[in-house]
Amino acid sequence: MNLTERVNQFFTVIGGLTAFSIRFFAEVFRPPYEISEIRKHMDELGVKTFSIVSVTGFILGLVLGMQTQPVLARFGAEMFLPGTIALSVIRELGPVLTALIFAGRVGSGIGAELGSMRVTEQIDAMEVSAVDPFRYLVVTRVIATTLMLPLLTIYVDFIALIGGYIAVIITQNLTFAYYIQLVLEAVRFSDVIPGVTKTFVFGFIVGIVGSYLGFNATKGTEGVGKASTTAVVISSLLIILFDMILVRLTLIIFPD
């Protein structure tokens, strides 16, 4: 594939994704709301990602603490270690890292699942039986990812703080209660809310990209594999891109 074809394909995907997102917002507020399907998907997403985000979150906090401690020690500011860990995790690392893991685990799964349904005519079967597959398969999954990622991020933030505490007690004699007190003193409302809010956007990106690529998969099993891997690549890129935009927006809304 030459450069022109690649650029053409990139803009085709972006255009298709935009149209797909517009369709999502047009459908999402119309009944029936498929609550049981949304709950089922949220359960599945939670089970799928719980263990991997737990381990990653803990190690994130631990490594962050171990890396930051000597730097702060150089300036005699070791007492700021809990606050530094908390702010790094809550403002940036927790949301972005969780979203990237979520894209790898869940985005690829949605792409493969819907892609497989497309190439084996299951989506056609649903349409012929007078059930709107977009509402039943796409809207429910995108709502589930949009709601689930913020919950997972809050959990990862918490686990990372525990990891951070382990890093702190390697060099300092600090009780957990005092550690938490230092964390709470450092973290403000304006740190927590933007950090969690942007994960709604990241969750939406993972759901809509995976669904779009799976829903429009072609060419049999090759198409399913492509939908799955492309979902991870595109959603990871979009997460980083939107993170940059949202961080800028946050700094405008909360300038201090």
Added chain:
Amino acid sequence: MIKVENLCKRFGNLVVLNGVSFEVPEGQTLVILGRSGTGKSVLLKCIVRLLEPDAGKIFIDGKNILELSNKELNELRKEIGFLFQSSALYDSMSVRENLAFPLIRHTNFNDKEIETKVKEMLRLVGLEDAIDKMPSELSGGMRKRIGLARALILHPKIMLYDEPTTGLDPVTSKEISKLILDMQKEFKMTNIVVTHDMVVALSTADKILLLESGNFIFAGTPDELTISDIDIAQKFLSSKLD
């Protein structure tokens, strides 16, 4: 019941259907016969608007389905059963859930009534024991039967079969042909069967159309087909003897 007029469909430069027209009276079975890749499945998918034709009209019960709104189309689709070439069973659902799915979506039956209906349909296709199995645990023939049971569970007035015996051995193919006839006796539907299997065509059809190069080159009864001197018809008949 079903009337198609001058239907055209192309994919890029490839003309698949070039102005085909036909009619299926109520309660009759029309078989559309043709080699692989001649557009039989495309025609069937146009009839339920899974594909949009480029030109032509499709009337079902006097309504041109190409002019229906989404809501009207979905109402009409509830009266149409469709057996897909790949059976298209929902992988993530058990046989019970596959059959219950249309009932949950389109009827007000309670759980007990749904269970009764599901078991009744499974009994009709001879697979009562498969109720708790997942699609991946079923053989090709069983998948076709379950697909047929799901398509028929809302008691449609029209049944469309897309290559019902593709990939099956000759014995299972005959069983599926018999099942199509049995279901026709049971539910008195209007059927369109798309196939390249002469056994299915001759045993189920009231009328056969032979599709070649985007248009019909033969229209007649099974008996008329067997005495036809059209080259492709002869080849199909000899394939049956083989």
